[in-house]
Amino acid sequence: MALISLILIPLAAGVMAWLIGRRRPALARWVSLAALVIELALVVSFVSAAGPAPLVPSAALAGQFSWWLETNLPWIPMFGIRFHLALDGLSFLLVLLTVVLGIVAVGSSWTEIKDRVGFFHFNLMWILGGTIGVFLALDLFLFYFFWEVMLVPMYFLISVWGHERRTYAAIKFLLFTQASGLLMFVAILALFFIHGRATGVYTFDYVQLLGAKMGPAVAMWLMLGFFVAFAVKVPVVPFHTWLPDAHTEAPTAGSVILAGLLLKTGAYGLLRFVLPLFPDAAAAFAPVGMLLGLVGIFYGAVLAFAQTDLKRLVAYTSISHMGFVVLGIFSWREIALQGAVMQMLCHGLSTGALFVLVGALQERIHTRDLARMGGLWSAAPRMGAMALFFALASLGLPGFGNFVGEFLVLVGSFQASPWIAAVAALGMVTAVIYSLWLIQAAFHGPNKRGWRIPDLSAREMAILLTMAALLLWLGLYPQPVFNAVAPTVKILSKDARARTNALSTDHMPVAALSAKPRPTNRTSGRGRIAP
Numbered sequence: 001m002a003l004i005s006l007i008l009i010p011l012a013a014g015v016m017a018w019l020i021g022r023r024r025p026a027l028a029r030w031v032s033l034a035a036l037v038i039e040l041a042l043v044v045s046f047v048s049a050a051g052p053a054p055l056v057p058s059a060a061l062a063g064q065f066s067w068w069l070e071t072n073l074p075w076i077p078m079f080g081i082r083f084h085l086a087l088d089g090l091s092f093l094l095v096l097l098t099v100v101l102g103i104v105a106v107g108s109s110w111t112e113i114k115d116r117v118g119f120f121h122f123n124l125m126w127i128l129g130g131t132i133g134v135f136l137a138l139d140l141f142l143f144y145f146f147w148e149v150m151l152v153p154m155y156f157l158i159s160v161w162g163h164e165r166r167t168y169a170a171i172k173f174l175l176f177t178q179a180s181g182l183l184m185f186v187a188i189l190a191l192f193f194i195h196g197r198a199t200g201v202y203t204f205d206y207v208q209l210l211g212a213k214m215g216p217a218v219a220m221w222l223m224l225g226f227f228v229a230f231a232v233k234v235p236v237v238p239f240h241t242w243l244p245d246a247h248t249e250a251p252t253a254g255s256v257i258l259a260g261l262l263l264k265t266g267a268y269g270l271l272r273f274v275l276p277l278f279p280d281a282a283a284a285f286a287p288v289g290m291l292l293g294l295v296g297i298f299y300g301a302v303l304a305f306a307q308t309d310l311k312r313l314v315a316y317t318s319i320s321h322m323g324f325v326v327l328g329i330f331s332w333r334e335i336a337l338q339g340a341v342m343q344m345l346c347h348g349l350s351t352g353a354l355f356v357l358v359g360a361l362q363e364r365i366h367t368r369d370l371a372r373m374g375g376l377w378s379a380a381p382r383m384g385a386m387a388l389f390f391a392l393a394s395l396g397l398p399g400f401g402n403f404v405g406e407f408l409v410l411v412g413s414f415q416a417s418p419w420i421a422a423v424a425a426l427g428m429v430t431a432v433i434y435s436l437w438l439i440q441a442a443f444h445g446p447n448k449r450g451w452r453i454p455d456l457s458a459r460e461m462a463i464l465l466t467m468a469a470l471l472l473w474l475g476l477y478p479q480p481v482f483n484a485v486a487p488t489v490k491i492l493s494k495d496a497r498a499r500t501n502a503l504s505t506d507h508m509p510v511a512a513l514s515a516k517p518r519p520t521n522r523t524s525g526r527g528r529i530a531p
Contacts, residue, residue, distance in 0.1 A: 002046070003071045003085040006095065007133050009039050010102070014125030021118015028118040032106050032125055040099045046087060066487055068092065075142070080192070080203040084139040089484030090341065091135045094268060097348050098135065100470070101260040102128045105253035107463045108356045112252055112363055113161060120161060120253075123153035127257055134265050140188045140273075141204040144181070147229075150262065151177050154254065162249040169242075169249035176242040180232040187225025191277070194218065210276055216284075223278035223285065230274065233266025234322050237296045244303075247315035248368075252359025255311070259318050259355060260348035267325045267344055275332070275492050282332075289330030290413065290420050294427075296323030301430035305437060310361070310368045313438060314354045317394060320427065321347045321402075327424055328409035334493040336412020341485050343405030346474055350393040350402055353467045357387050360460055361442075364453040375447025380455040384443040386464045393471050395435040396428050401474025 013035030021028030046069060067086040075083040087095070105124060113120050126149065133146030151174060159170035188204070195212040196202035203209070214222070232239040247255050275282050282289075300319030307313040321343065328340030360383065361376070362368055377384035393400040396407075406428060414421035456464070474481065 001071075002042070003069055003087060003136055004083075006039065006042065006136065007085075007129050009035050009042075010125040010129040010132070014122040014129070017125065018118040018122035021116075021121065025114075025117035028121045029106060029110060032121040033103065035125065036099055036103045036106065036128075040096075040103070043092070043096050043099055046092060075139075079141075080196075080201075080205070081141045082139050082203075082205060083142060084205060085133075085136040085142075086138045087136060088488060089486070090268070090271065090488045093341065093345060093481060093484055094135045094264060095132055097264070097345055098128060098131050098261055101256055101348060101352055104260075104352060104356065104463055104467065105256045107459060108256060108359060109251060109253040110459060112359060116160065120157070123156045124253055124257070126153040127157070128261075131257075131261050131265060135268060138206040139204045140191070140206060140209070143206075143273075144185050144188060147181055147184075147265070150265070151181070154257070154262070157254045157257075158246060158250045161251040162254070163251075164249070165245070166249040169245040172242045173246040176232050176239070180229040180239070183225045184229035187222045190218075190222055190225075206273075206277075212277070216280060219278050219281040220284065223274060223281035226269065226274050226277070227285070227289075230266040230269035231292075233269070234263055234326060235266070235319065236292050236322075236326055237299050237319065240296070240300075240319050243319065244312050244315045247318070247355075248309060248312045252355060255315075255355040255359070256352045259315075260352040263318060263322055264344050264348060267322065267329065267340070270326070270329050271337070271340075271488070271492065275329070282330075286330045286332055287417070290327055290417060293323045293325070293327030293330065294420055294424050296320065296326060297424055297427035298430060299323075301427060301434055304434040305430075308370050310370055310373070310438070310442060311355070311358045312368075313370075313434065314351065314358060317354075317431075317434060318347070318351055320431065321351065321394070323427070324406050324409045324424070327413050327420070331409070331413035331416040332493060333412035333415050334489050336409050336416070337489040337492055338482050338485065339405045339408025339410075339412060341405075341489070342401060342474065342478060342481060343409060345481065346393070346401035346405050346471060349467050349471050349474075350390050350400075353390045353464055354387070354394065356460070356463060356467075357383065357390070360456065365451060370441040372449060373442040373451075374445040374449075375443075376451055376453070377443040378447055379451045379453050382456045382461065384439075386456065386461075386468070387443060388439050389468055390464075390471075391435040391439050393468075395431040399475045400471050401478060402471070404475055404478050 013031055017028040017031045020031060067088050070086040071083065073083040075081050106121070109120070130146045130149030130153070133149065134143060137143035137146055155170050155174045158173060159166050162169060191209060191212060192202060192204055194214050195209055198213050201208065228239070232242070235243050247258055250258060297320050300316050300321070300323060304313050304316035304320065307316060325340045325343050325347075328336040328343065358368065365373075393402050396403045410421050410425055413424065
């Protein structure tokens, strides 16, 4: 029940907060916060419960998918649907990020949200529950179910508590994500029937669908069905147009969740499903994927520098930073995949912190227009110092986790395509431009409008200092993260060149490319399977 409780706790807390919030709004906040603190303790306990030293380097050399914890129960047996959840190093880190940013979202909205407080926390907690389900689900039908659970609460979060153009932004977000999700569902159903006709076993189980035999054209179409859904969430240019509007109009907690978590579900989908399920199609598509990542790096940077809305500026930086993640994933080298995971974690923390600061600033001066700012450092020095810290982290200054992630992506992508890596390296220069422009326009210069605003409170400082400490820890000692995800990235990167070379001669199924034969009898428990 450990993995199931990770999903049930936020869902139950959301319902409880809604009911309590009708009479005692302040108590709804405490219910959500208490539930997430319990959730954090439970997630951290999984490190010891997973077995002997799951984060040591030796565990990364197994060469197999190994689940730290696994739950596999029948759900709808007549359709081959099971309630299959599993936790490995990759999903552990993302679940941990989900809980941490959930606490940040609750804390940052403590005084901002005054209307329908209970319903607000209901939607927030259900988004978190759905996100955790996405990171744990190993049944494709169950994965799609949680994928959709995230959408409706986020729609309400934007449309009810958002800013001026919130209805437009919420509808646009829902249309983009819903339409792309339906494409993925069609691909899931097609994979279900293709595997069933070939083996006689109709199942949505991820483990059994690995190595499903299909023609190269079919594999490419199915891979694209998954890719579009994940590309919209990342977001990959040109599927990105919903993001600036959603970020700008969402409340602070919504922006933190969008940037820190929902974008990561798309990158997680590429890592967990696109590469392992369709290795040959993904190898053929890899040059296009790398190019899309490169375009995103520069497109997001240029558009960020052109913004006059502070929140919209930070939103466009997400497109640029997530471009490095896409580049690392489709470089398909172990070091690049390690960098992509690190960038996912650090982007969630640094950009989430910037949105907390933008929300705190808007709550004080009631504007996001950079032209009306300037000289705010003298009025709120702690806020200026925190903004500078996270801007430096965002631009990839050495010592921060963002630098580690982007550097490893560039090193790994150089092995796949030297010219793309060389051009992408210039993206770190563009990050310096828009990050320092943010600080210069908002906090430096004369205080022409005579702003007199309260500085960051103790609650806000506690939130931001915790996120700052995590970014420094990831930048100075990233090895535990690398050890945790090493088994997964080793499998993803194993025989990558062989798969790429095979495209010119023969489209081999993934099972035939493995050094070890796939066992016919699958077992649960620790869930070890041959790659």
